[in-house]
Amino acid sequence: MTTPGGPALEQIVLDALAGFGHDRARLVRDADLEQLDIDSLDLIELVQILEEDHGIVIRLEEIQAVDPQTLGDVLDVIGR
């Protein structure tokens, strides 16, 4: 499977988070994770969706290691 990157990857992440019930309109790079109410459980699920549905393997610890504050921080570490 070809792994998507750049805008395609961003789309996958935003779609997944919207699927968890987060307001799609508020899901922008600068948005604060705490204000979006995106928590560790969301990240666990996101990691699972990326791997199972898109073949993108990233460990939760890799995301947590950068202590992400904004949605952009999460997108950056997944896109590395």
Next chain:
Amino acid sequence: MTGSGDGCAIVTGGSRGIGAAVAASLAADGWRVGVIQRDGSTAGDHLVAVADVRDTEALERAFGEIQEALGPVRVLVNNAGVRHAPQLVAALDDATVAAALDTNLAAVFAATRLALPPMLRARWGRVVNIASVAGLVGSPGQAAYAAAKAGLISFTRTAAMEVARRGVTVNAVAPGLIDTEMTAEVAEDVQAAIPARRAGSPADVAACVRFLVSDAAAYVTGATIAVDGGLSAGIDPTRSP
């Protein structure tokens, strides 16, 4: 919703005793049941995956085999457990303590970690931990086992709080004296100390697990339910020692 339509139930240590009764009752409710056990013997009609629960890699493989065949895990019953040879704390050796903590407690962390992601994604899941009355009250001679089971009850509370908002419940059942091979050597006079005046059966425990797995128990989480004939409920001052 009930998850039985598209998923499976996994029972560790499900080949005999309480585990076998739990597996049978879940199957009766329509669950496809996978049993993880140390040896390759059969476990009723259930799919068997062989793993020592203390071996995290083997446990992961067993989860993979079962989910490949039966669908994503929706119910996990952490039942595998071992008592140790009776020994006073003053003489309890490190190896016995480590073995008791590994099987009765650490393995539950690993199994639950494997089970939670698919449950969270489904917004429905049930984890039931088979603790023990020894985790609620003192149990002379079984300090390592009792401490592990008390730890399991504490683990249950915290795990429940972490995942409650995703429709996943985590509860514990604390059996008292149950007629199984594991308790066969427990003295018969212990039964006299049980308010119900009898040992329980694996079916008594399975009935409680069955409830906790059901949709009727959706709002019960972080709880520990004693299935012990009143053994841990208190001391009867009218009985002479």
